[in-house]
Amino acid sequence: MDATPYYHCVSRCVRRSFLCGIDPLTEQNYEHRRDWIKQKIYSLSQVYCIDICAYAIMSNHYHLVVHINRDKAYALSNNDVVERWQKDHKLPTLITRWLAGQLTSNAELEASIAIIDSWRSRLWNLSWFMKELNFDIACHANREDDCRGHFWESRFKSQALLDEQALAAAMVYVDLNPLRAGVANTPETSEYTSIQARLEALNNQQETAPCLHPFISNQNNEKLDGIPFRLMDYIELVDWTARQYRERKASLNSTMPPILKRLNISHVTWLKACTELERNRRSAVGCIYNLESAKHALNKKQIHLIRLDG
Incomplete structure (x- = not known):
């Protein structure tokens, strides 16, 4: 992207x-x-x-x-990410407990943040x-x-x-x-x-x-x-x-x-x-003039381009 x-x-x-x-x-x-x-x-x-x-x-x-x-996704707070994700998905119990402040260990907290980070990556995928x-x-x-x-x-x-x-x-x-x-x-x-x-x-x-x-x-x-x-x-x-x-x-x-x-x-x-x-x-x-930079960014040796400049 x-x-x-x-x-x-x-x-x-x-x-x-x-x-x-x-x-x-x-x-x-x-x-x-x-x-x-x-x-x-x-x-x-x-x-x-x-x-x-x-x-x-x-x-x-x-x-x-x-x-x-992508910038918008990474500017969201963790709570914003969860709020967006739950609009169209069922939240796992761990995240529900995270929202309610009911986690009892650092391991649970780290697992919750890892899940939220995966959702954040999906939000712009x-x-x-x-x-x-x-x-x-x-x-x-x-x-x-x-x-x-x-x-x-x-x-x-x-x-x-x-x-x-x-x-x-x-x-x-x-x-x-x-x-x-x-x-x-x-x-x-x-x-x-x-x-x-x-x-x-x-x-x-x-x-x-x-x-x-x-x-x-x-x-x-x-x-x-x-x-x-x-x-x-x-x-x-x-x-x-x-x-x-x-x-x-x-x-x-x-x-x-x-x-x-x-x-x-x-x-x-x-x-x-x-x-x-x-x-x-x-x-x-x-x-x-954008072709070479696009090849590099997309990691492709060749791109079939529909040209708009003649």
Whole structure:
């Protein structure tokens, strides 16, 4: 994780039946499973120090763009770590006694701290996050389908996002997945995507969408906790990209009005919402000049890079 804190992750369903939506073979409706995934992503984001930048939940796979916040995990007190972990896990008796101040020996104390330290390491571990997400959904789906066996295609796939250009490209790619697949006509009607959640939050005059990493402006070069773009710029980037033609992929109709007009948001309201939001909540993708340092950080001799600088 030393190369970059940003990653694009994908998990695909291994079975013939659909993860979500309507299976065209059996005509069985699995639409409710989308909400399972969204709610589990949201709940895990409250436990782990892993921020959700973008997501899209499709019929047989889902995408995540995440930010691994290792510094946040190591800044937590031991009590904070336990409080987070118990939100989604049952605490062992030893830790329950540690919380209650009932330990009777140094050996018990050392064992408790060792357990808490292991949880702290897991709080910023992407593999643990994805494992818990996929395991929970697989168990739910297997119970519903009354079957056993693998639900996901082995391990999740991930791409390291080496710079801000890569982060923006991955987020836009994820947010436009439903439109490119032809199951949505506009970004704001793309169900179970982060762009829809962000736009709904904006319409409701909320600071940011629930459990999504906020956008910030780093004009003052301050080290702030958030995505290093302005929300306005990102939404316009999504809208522009959606209009571009790609062979065998759907695109936004060129006659469609700009996204702010489609959402019926005045420029005054838009500017006020964006400035207040930013003031209050202050293999790899990237540019070629980051490649060598990424190889060293990831301990790889070769990285297949999707270049963003030509």
